Amino acid sequence: MQTLPDTLAGWLSRLESQHPVTIDMGLDRVSAVATRMKIGFDCPVITVGGTNGKGSTCAMLEAILLQAGYRVGLSTSPHLIDFNERARVVGEAASDAELVRYFAAVEQARGEISLSYFEFTTLAILQMFVDAHLDVVILEVGLGGRLDAMNIIDADVAIITSVDIDHTEYLGHTREAIGFEKAGIFRAGKAAICSDPVPPQSLLDHAAAIGADLWLLGRDFNYMGDQLQWNYGGRDQRRNSLGYPSLRGANQLLNAAAALAALEVLRLRLPVGAQEVRTGLVLVDLPGRFQVLPGRPTVILDVAHNPHAAATLSQNFGNMGFHPYTYAVFGALQDKDIDGVIAQLKGQVDHWCVTDLPPPRGASAEQIRDKLLAAGVTPSDKTDAECTISCFATPAEAFANATSRAGENDRIAVFGSFLTVAGVMAFRAAANH
Template sequence: MSTSSYSEQPRSLDAWLSYLEQIHTKEIDMGLERITQVATTLGVLQPAKKVLTIAGTNGKGSSVAMADAILRQAGYSTACFTSPHIVDYRERVVVNGNMLSEQAHCDAFSAVEKARGETSLTYFEFGTLAALWLMKQHKLDVAILEIGLGGRLDAVNIVEPDASIVTSVDIDHVGFLGDNREDIGYEKAGIYRTGKPAICGDPKPPQRLVSHAQALGAQLFCVEQDYRHELDEHTWAFMPCSERGQEYLKPLQQLPVPQLPLANAPGVIAALQMLGLPISDEAMKRGLATAAVPGRFERWPGQPEVILDVAHNPHAAKYLHDKLMQIRRTQSTQGKVLAVCGMLKDKDIKSTLAELTPAISHWYVASLPGPRAACAEELAGVLDSMGQKAQPFMQVAAAYEAALAEAEPNDILVCFGSFVTVAALYEHKGRAFNGR
């Protein structure tokens, strides 16, 4: 579809988002030629003085949040680009901890629309360019960019990073990235750059990831090989553990255990130490202590306690299971764990649910909206094949209310399976998203 004239452009953020859904024939169109051409016209290929890109199957959002919190505690101006959003599109671009106005996003979309001419862009490509444009306006110290899908051909990878993190490598997005860790690792290693710090937080890095980083001449630092962490009763330590690690990385002691997955924190520290910006030990500690991400093991206190998690693949589900068991071990009373679950049908549903079945007493499964959604009966059928009984519901809110009605005060109600599932509960409870 060709560009519209300025007078015909959408006037509101909702109208813009509706327009973006219509202007490209594919939801995902891999390749960087089209978006690079428009980015060059816009002048957004250097959105900040420093750029940190973060890819991985799991742990991206947590790593973005920890890096952002540490940098802001150190006095740097930052912006984060993440996706998808939970409730409000504006969650995707957060500047110095705050969402921007709807008008700012409309201005960004207008700038992209004028720059693209006849070039076709997907919804995500358009949004990526708009995010980079917004960052450029703020003259920031650091832009932290989450790679939404894979790495090598992701729209965000048009930007040249000063350091990059691959948090973990597991099976997800099979149709685009491959059905094995070696192929997926190669795709994610596409965010590494020649001569630049390349952090890998996966304790068993695929050989293709390592080989690609070495062939590029990237400065590869791998967890358990070049750096590691040690956990004691109340704190943890970051420790270089190779000759290269000891040459470039600084040990840190008595770090607070973050609210977010600890496994992602050492990679963030390694990347920030290699970014070339002075950061005090105190800023590291304060950032780790305060970092949080809505929808990632988010706890709503009360009786029963409600826990929201966007876990939608086996790796994330295993982490969720382990966290639930940890809570149960530390509580004096032993209630049940009830699960509200909605998933997309292009995920590894059986393996994801299997990771949690040992922890769950009762299942309440829900259909999600949209063509990618798995229906409740499909989820119930998968659970039935594993000897688990589940009650199906047409909507997440209905499943949640049914579970809530049957829960005892000492129970835990965990709601997981997709960003869409968590978004439905935010909307159902009327909760506002206030950025990071």
């Protein structure tokens, strides 16, 4: 009889080593175990997929629904610092003890069925939500959608925030191929909300083929804003004089409009008042999404890791006002379009502090430096150089170097991966203790 771990760290290291394939597409195994565990929800379920903007949309929905007094369960991934961030019940991250208990329940139920790390942890979180007797469940769908473990749940409302090129080795190399995978979270007869201004035809076709109730930005819901406030208009509901979300950045009104469309769909089951929407948008908090830290030099944390997100980050830089120099702390995974990210940001950055990320997926700082050089970034070796590229072993070392060189009116942008941002957040937290 094998002994099961009694700590969260023990469980996570066991799960990382147990199922050899990190990403194992297909829902048969995870569905079979979910059936054994009798996982299902009586309350409304909202799933949120898309290339970028998922986390922000989930965070806004959670903040508004908590303000309205509902018991909300929210599952997101990946996490920045602690695994516990992936499961929140009524605004609080799951405790180690709860996660250990639910991991043991999945282990008992799975029997001979092999589960990947993500499938195993998804089942544990879903069972935790079932037992928490929630009023509403919000599930961020990770890779793709159609074959993501979260897609075993039939949602009442499915949101696709954006469709762009990412995870091409699993999802395909075109927006049409990726759009089809994302649209896999839509359900027949249920609301399917798309806040991408130019949705791929494959997404529209799939929604029509299965008979989903498709809500398109510009046709079924929209937003308008001026400098001070913005308005939402849906099929049957208007919300006026809203304050801007506390999440900064160019795309946040797209995400907020999608969240309000979902609430419009569910308004009879989950009524939400105007003031609860306003307060929720003001209080919403999501680390690492164009997060501007207080103090000088200006530090921006952004998990942008594909060209679409990098283009948004570039646009956000342009809206920030003047900074003499911009330092980039940049680390990326090898399976990302690093060249595409560089192309969007190379004109905005003066000094590149590039960092290794852990193998096997992490790109080395030298690989990134070579891509910067190939993209036409030309460093000077003078002491007062206008452009430099420096290589570091960790995000913390890259950030420490940028901080030591930046003037108080300069800015430091940390981006390229969740791991890059998490490394700098951990370094700053340790320094402040």
